Every structure is written in structure tokens, then in C-alpha cells.
Amino acid sequence: xxxxxxxxxxxxxxxxxxxxxxxxxxxxxxxxxxxxxxFIRELGMPYADLEADGLLLAVAQATIRYxxxxxxxxxxxxxxxxxxxxSRAVTFGYELTRAGPEGPVRVATAETKLIALDRSGAPxxxxxxxxxxxxxxxxxxx
Amino acid sequence: xxxxxxxxxxxxxxxxxxxxxxxxxxxxxxxxxxxxxxFIRELGMPYADLEADGLLLAVAQATIRYxxxxxxxxxxxxxxxxxxxxSRAVTFGYELTRAGPEGPVRVATAETKLIALDRSGAPxxxxxxxxxxxxxxxxxxx
Amino acid sequence: xxxxxxxxxxxxxxxxxxxxxxxxxxxxxxxxxxxxxxFIRELGMPYADLEADGLLLAVAQATIRYxxxxxxxxxxxxxxxxxxxxSRAVTFGYELTRAGPEGPVRVATAETKLIALDRSGAPxxxxxxxxxxxxxxxxxxx
Amino acid sequence: xxxxxxxxxxxxxxxxxxxxxxxxxxxxxxxxxxxxxxFIRELGMPYADLEADGLLLAVAQATIRYxxxxxxxxxxxxxxxxxxxxSRAVTFGYELTRAGPEGPVRVATAETKLIALDRSGAPxxxxxxxxxxxxxxxxxxx
Numbered sequence: 001x002x003x004x005x006x007x008x009x010x011x012x013x014x015x016x017x018x019x020x021x022x023x024x025x026x027x028x029x030x031x032x033x034x035x036x037x038x039f040i041r042e043l044g045m046p047y048a049d050l051e052a053d054g055l056l057l058a059v060a061q062a063t064i065r066y067x068x069x070x071x072x073x074x075x076x077x078x079x080x081x082x083x084x085x086x087s088r089a090v091t092f093g094y095e096l097t098r099a100g101p102e103g104p105v106r107v108a109t110a111e112t113k114l115i116a117l118d119r120s121g122a123p124x125x126x127x128x129x130x131x132x133x134x135x136x137x138x139x140x141x142x
Numbered sequence: 143x144x145x146x147x148x149x150x151x152x153x154x155x156x157x158x159x160x161x162x163x164x165x166x167x168x169x170x171x172x173x174x175x176x177x178x179x180x181f182i183r184e185l186g187m188p189y190a191d192l193e194a195d196g197l198l199l200a201v202a203q204a205t206i207r208y209x210x211x212x213x214x215x216x217x218x219x220x221x222x223x224x225x226x227x228x229s230r231a232v233t234f235g236y237e238l239t240r241a242g243p244e245g246p247v248r249v250a251t252a253e254t255k256l257i258a259l260d261r262s263g264a265p266x267x268x269x270x271x272x273x274x275x276x277x278x279x280x281x282x283x284x
Numbered sequence: 285x286x287x288x289x290x291x292x293x294x295x296x297x298x299x300x301x302x303x304x305x306x307x308x309x310x311x312x313x314x315x316x317x318x319x320x321x322x323f324i325r326e327l328g329m330p331y332a333d334l335e336a337d338g339l340l341l342a343v344a345q346a347t348i349r350y351x352x353x354x355x356x357x358x359x360x361x362x363x364x365x366x367x368x369x370x371s372r373a374v375t376f377g378y379e380l381t382r383a384g385p386e387g388p389v390r391v392a393t394a395e396t397k398l399i400a401l402d403r404s405g406a407p408x409x410x411x412x413x414x415x416x417x418x419x420x421x422x423x424x425x426x
Numbered sequence: 427x428x429x430x431x432x433x434x435x436x437x438x439x440x441x442x443x444x445x446x447x448x449x450x451x452x453x454x455x456x457x458x459x460x461x462x463x464x465f466i467r468e469l470g471m472p473y474a475d476l477e478a479d480g481l482l483l484a485v486a487q488a489t490i491r492y493x494x495x496x497x498x499x500x501x502x503x504x505x506x507x508x509x510x511x512x513s514r515a516v517t518f519g520y521e522l523t524r525a526g527p528e529g530p531v532r533v534a535t536a537e538t539k540l541i542a543l544d545r546s547g548a549p550x551x552x553x554x555x556x557x558x559x560x561x562x563x564x565x566x567x568x
Contacts (some may be wrong), residue, residue, distance in 0.1 A: 013543045014321065014331075015168065015314045017161035019214060019477075022547075024157050025485040026452040028297045037298065037357065047298075048357045051445075059451040069547065072161055073321065073332045112435065121448075156463065156473075161335075164405075167343040168310040172441045173555045179440065181497065189440075190499045193303075201309040201483045205347045211405065214461065263306075263353065299450050303443035303498055310441065356445060 004137035006039045008078040012070055022069035028108045029062055032094045035080035042131050057114040064110035075099040082138030087125050089115045146279035148181045150220040154212055164211035170250045171204055174236045177222035185275050198254040208254035229267050231257045232276060243245040273279030287305045288421035290323045292362040296354055306353035312392045313346055315376045319364035327417050342399040348394035359383040366422030371409050430563035432465045435503040438496055448495035454534045455488055458520045461506035469559050483540040490536035501525040508564030513551050516543045
């Protein structure tokens with residue numbers, strides 16, 4: 001049974017490299033956010049609109065494993081999927097690959113847990129309709 | 143006749159380098175902001191407080207000339223001074239140097255013009271007390 | 285007489301905003317680099333290849349004027365063109381717009397001068413073939 | 427039995443905030459790198475020198491938990507300690523606090539595992555003297 005997954009694409013910017021000649025490690029997490037933005041947009045509700053409605057999703061935990069280096073001008077693909085939905089939090093998983101001569105090379109895998117906050121920064125629950133929407137595209141038991 | 147000037151110091155972070163082995167060019171402008179924050183703080187009014195009071199200073203123009211490369215772990219000194227005060231704008235000048243074996247080496251000079259905005263992002267005038275405060279430490283004719 | 289111009293497109297990332305609710309000013313210069321990368325690629329020689337061949341183009345001067353705010357998730361278009369070619373330097377001009385309900389809104393205009401360096405970071409001349417290539421797509425008298 | 431720990435300090439830059447009004451989550455990992463740089467420097471061997479000698483330490487895994495928001499101009503303290511030393515890898519732990527009116531507030535805890543690479547990017551072992559040096563300041567059984 002397949003899981004919903006969105007695919008985002010970008011090219012590595014020069015500003016994202018460091019003196020090791022590869023992408024500085026924190027930028028991969030920025031790319032995960034690009035993937036997350038696309039995932040949420042494809043559900044029919046851009047994250048910008050959620051914020052305008054008073055629902056903020058703040059990163060509460062992030063874990064990332066680096067598998068291979070990404071370099072300037074590499075073509076990066078980010079696969080984003082939902083890992084878990086809770087009443088006050090949602091967890092996304094990411095797989096990042098770069099295009100290589102012999103097919104895609106996995107550069108990193110990551111997971112971020114986001115918690116729901118109101119405009120004042122206080123914890124709140126996710127709206128029921130959003131939990132439903134997440135569940136339609138995410139894991140059944142979570 | 144001396145001009146008021148503040149001196150800020152920082153070390154180059156690894157994240158600020160690029161694959162050329164030197165600091166990526168936009169980070170020097172971030173350092174200018176560090177200098178500007180210190181300049182404003184030393185006037186007795188942290189910029190964070192100005193914002194809380196409804197005065198936002200947004201960069202409207204920036205010019206920077208790069209003179210020599212800065213590298214990872216270099217010790218950087220930022221000299222900030224006031225170039226011009228207008229009713230709705232203020233212009234700062236910066237000189238950035240790095241410590242070298244034979245004395246400081248100039249890495250960049252820059253200028254940024256900031257305009258006053260209210261909380262809604264609309265242009266406003268600088269409060270009179272702030273213009274006075276700026277004039278006490280800035281150029282007489284401006 | 286028309287000038288060669290490339291058009292690059294991107295969406296504003298959350299990481300590029302600041303607490304003023306708009307894009308932090310230095311990121312516009314990163315977008316200019318995205319435009320420059322595309323401009324050079326369309327000439328038939330990716331900048332990554334130039335670097336591999338021992339030609340580095342380092343930003344020596346940058347000027348940017350901010351016209352209107354760009355915000356999270358805005359769709360940004362970068363128009364890049366050649367302003368001037370010299371034996372050791374090349375100057376690019378940029379116009380950045382965001383999509384608005386009544387058409388594109390100009391968010392910034394910028395210019396960056398890049399100087400040619402060899403692998404050791406010493407100044408060098410641009411290769412003759414590259415100057416020719418630039419002149420084919422750039423201003424006639426420069 | 428106390429563990430060696432270094433303390434680094436910095437102030438939050440405006441560029442590090444996002445439109446939520448707090449520090450964008452990836453910058454905390456940059457601060458961890460500031461702490462790591464200081465930790466290694468205090469062992470008597472700046473990381474810049476290690477790299478010049480052909481030993482690169484690349485982040486292979488990072489985990490971070492966010493506890494409370496950090497804001498513009500906050501005064502941040504980073505405590506860095508060694509968690510584990512292996513023949514080809516070293517793991518650091520970090521605790522980040524901000525100064526608050528009633529004492530320090532914990533903003534994040536993190537862990538990063540770094541693997542040893544040579545100049546070509548191939549895995550290598552840590553030099554024996556460095557493993558010894560790490561062990562002198564790190565956990566006994568690891």
C-alpha cells in the first residue's frame with residue numbers, strides 16, 4: 001500500500017557550499033523545509049495560509065543522517081512523506097538524492113517533528129480538519 | 143574632529159565559508175548588521191527596543207566593496223559610523239578588517255541606507271529624539 | 285536593439301524571512317547568484333566547469349536597491365544581463381520581481397562586479413574565448 | 427567525576443530570526459559548530475590547523491531538540507562536551523541556553539557525530555595523538 005509522497009527539486013546554490021567543497025550540513029534541513037512546504041501545499045492549504053489563520057508549525061526536533069556529499073550545482077530531489085500525526089504535533093520524513101551519472105545517489109535522510117503553536121507561541125492542538133487531511137495521506141496507525 | 147565609531151568583533155564561522163575557501167560575499171553584510179546593532183545599542187537604545195516601540199529600520203540600499211578575502215576562524219573587526227541622518231532614513235558606513243601577522247588587513251568597506259517603517263511596513267519619520275541622538279554622534283552637516 | 289537576458293525563478297524559503305516578516309536583505313544577493321549561474325550556464329559553460337578549469341569569479345563589488353518587500357512563498361523572477369566586460373572583470377545587472385495580483389512587482393535591482401582569479405586566488409585575465417562569448421550577448425561598447 | 431566542557435557565547439543576529447519572530451531552527455546547529463570550534467581550539471589544535479594537515483571532520487549525523495525559543499539579541503551560551511570517540515568518528519554533545527531574567531533558559535540540546543576524512547573526502551582514521559587528546563577530556567569508556 002503506497003504512501004503519499006511529494007517530490008521537490010532544486011539546484012545547489014554556491015552560497016550553500018563550504019570550504020570543504022560540499023554543501024554545509026545545515027542547508028539540507030532547509031531543503032527539507034522546501035519539501036515540507038510543497039507537501040503541505042499539495043494538500044490544498046499553503047502553509048502561508050495556515051500561519052495567516054493562526055496555526056504555526058514550529059520544528060521541535062530534527063534528526064538527519066548524511067550519506068554522501070552534495071555539491072554546487074547538483075540537482076537535488078527531496079521526497080517528503082508524513083511519518084506520524086498527533087493531536088499537537090506532526091512528523092515528516094525526508095529522503096534527499098542528487099542526480100548522478102548512474103542514477104540518483106542518496107545524500108541524506110531526515111526526520112523533523114513539528115508542534116502546533118498559536119500566534120502567541122503557545123502550544124495548541126491541530127485543527128480536526130487538518131488532522132483528517134494528514135491522515136488521508138499518511139500512515140493509518142499513528 | 144573625531145567621529146563616533148563603534149568596534150565590534152567576531153570570528154568567522156565555518157558556515158560562512160564557500161567552496162572558494164573564503165567567506166561567501168553576503169555574510170560581510172550580516173557582519174555589518176552586527177556592527178549596526180552594537181552602534182545603536184551604545185547610543186543607549188537597543189534596536190530590539192526600537193522595534194518593540196514600533197520603529198523598524200529596513201535596509202533600502204547596500205553597497206559593498208571587497209578588498210581582501212576573509213577566511214574561516216579569522217578574527218574580524220567591524221568599525222561602524224554614521225554617514226548621514228535624514229528625517230526618514232539613516233546611513234551607516236562600515237570598515238571590516240581581519241587580524242593579520244603584520245597588523246589589520248582591510249577586507250571590505252560598505253554602506254547601508256536604512257529607512258524608517260512602522261509596524262505595518264509603511265514609511266514613517268524617525269522620532270525627533272532619535273534624530274538628535276544620531277546627530278550627537280554623527281556628521282554635523284547631513 | 286535587445287540585450288541578452290536570462291530569467292530565473294524561485295520561491296521564497298521560510299529560512300529567508302526575518303522577524304520583520306519579509307526576506308532578510310542579504311538573500312536577494314544570493315538570488316542574484318542564482319541568476320548569474322543560469323546566465324553563465326546558458327552561454328554553454330556551467331560556472332562549475334569554469335572553476336574546474338581554474339577560472340574563479342569572485343564578487344568584488346555589489347550594490348543593491350530594495351524597492352518592495354518579498355515574503356515567504358512569493359514567486360520570484362530574476363532577470364540577469366551583462367553590464368560590462370573588462371579583461372579581468374565582468375559586471376552583471378539584475379532585476380528581481382515577485383508575482384503580484386496585478387502583475388509583477390519590482391522588489392530589487394542590483395549590480396555585481398566579479399573579478400577573475402586563478403586557483404591560488406591571484407588576479408588573472410579572463411580567457412579570450414570567454415570575453416568573446418560575453419560580448420556576443422552583452423553591450424557592444426564596454 | 428567532572429567532564430571537560432567548553433563554554434562559548436554569542437548574541438543572536440537579526441539574520442538568524444525568521445518570520446515567526448524567533449531563531450530559524452537550523453542556526454542552532456551553526457552555533458553548535460561555534461562551540462565545537464572552541465572545544466577543539468582549547469585542546470591546543472585549532473580545527474583550521476587540522477584541516478591544513480589533511481584531517482577533515484565532516485558532520486555525519488545531527489540530532490537536535492528545541493526546548494524554548496531564542497530571539498534576536500538574546501545572549502546565548504553553548505556548552506560543548508565530548509560524548510564518544512571512535513577510531514574514525516567523534517561525537518559531541520551540546521547544551522544551549524539563553525540568559526533570562528530568572529537565570530539561564532535551556533533553548534536546545536543537540537548531538538553531532540563527525541567522521542574523519544582525508545583531503546580527497548575518503549574516510550580515514552583519526553590520528554592516535556588526537557584520539558588520546560580527546561580521551562583525556564572525554565568519557566573514559568567509549
